[in-house]
Amino acid sequence: MTVFYHPDLEANTVVLSVEESRHCIKAMRKRAGDTVHLTDGKGMLAEAEIVSADLTGCVVSIIWREEIPARRLRLHLAVAPTKNADRMEWLTEKAVEIGIEKISFIICEHSERPKIDMERLRRIAIAALKQSQTCHLPEMETLLFTDFIEREKGNDTLRYIAWCDENNHSQLVHETLSQGEVLLLIGPEGDFSDPEIEMCRKMNFKEIKLGERRLRTETAALYGCFAIAAKQPMDAMCSPTMGE
């Protein structure tokens, strides 16, 4: 099954973008009368019939729609972008595959101001969404650490910050989490600055470790995605049937 993307599936007739039309008609060789699956990236899955197999604007007619429920345990990843753009693109693709609800690229004091091409990252996220056949595209944004913290003051999310401190022994994989939203902060290569750590402490961020290794920024971020994916109720860690 290939899932195609269209941001709005409310209408009964939908015209796919040039990119999606090419993928559908040219790459997947779909013809008028064929049925395809669509998602709006907001949880909607639909089946549709191709009315006109137009390479520049494939017209489809929706047969049925289904709302795919969001994950019980949701992850908002706030990560300092790496200097190397590839690593952020890779992280975006993998995070969408594993599962993620929101990615905030936060420019920290020790960030070597990277150029972030949000349009490109968004295209990568959509490709990963289609490839992994999921229906929830993460929200993505870029902002300054200070602005991010200022905004988060309003939220009562469960907050974690992963940073390199010998006195910090709590492991994210040891946390008992089963639902709600988790905010996980991952710092830049040079780690967070002392004032940044202080701001987080004032906001009751829990300081945690991601295993025992020294991980690159994007690897640490993905570790967080895997940890949260593994803690979803459907495959909750300590279920009675564990290991049976």
Next chain:
Amino acid sequence: MTVFYHPDLEANTVVLSVEESRHCIKAMRKRAGDTVHLTDGKGMLAEAEIVSADLTGCVVSIIWREEIPARRLRLHLAVAPTKNADRMEWLTEKAVEIGIEKISFIICEHSERPKIDMERLRRIAIAALKQSQTCHLPEMETLLFTDFIEREKGNDTLRYIAWCDENNHSQLVHETLSQGEVLLLIGPEGDFSDPEIEMCRKMNFKEIKLGERRLRTETAALYGCFAIAAKQPMDAMCSPTMGE
């Protein structure tokens, strides 16, 4: 701390390779008299003093050695290489960062015969070893699925195969594992062939899932690395202090 690599740390005086010498003297600006750390990738960590800061063959004199114990729970990953070499290089880097003891690239029936540059993968593994400051370089090999299975018949490792079957509901993250070696088989994009699945069943491979998503080969492989890393005794999943 930067760790440099030299395959043999038995002698008291060691000459670094051109690549390591350049990294040490040119990139890290080390001088004669400076102390550096070295690993042989077989568990040995050493501190050494630079005797001659030669760009083409930096000579160091070992001060002390320490045997870093191997992980209690070891992972042997057998993965069908992807057509795209980048994805295997990325997997190698990340697997070494997270932790892995052996990677076998197995050419399956549905593998689109990829070119695997083992020398390049080895260099990537060494760079990741240094970056993540670990002392265990994974064994790496390429072989045919059938030869791999033939050889494994002799071993009594705990064996898992991850493949896409609706009737398969066991999750790797639910397995109770704390020590010994685990063999995890990850198939190609086109999945394993029926005869390959049959061979594995005959050898009592346990069929498991890696979460609920459709993952790319390299993402599934990394999921396995994360799952095993999270199950190491030092941060065992269901420890009494869990969530405290």
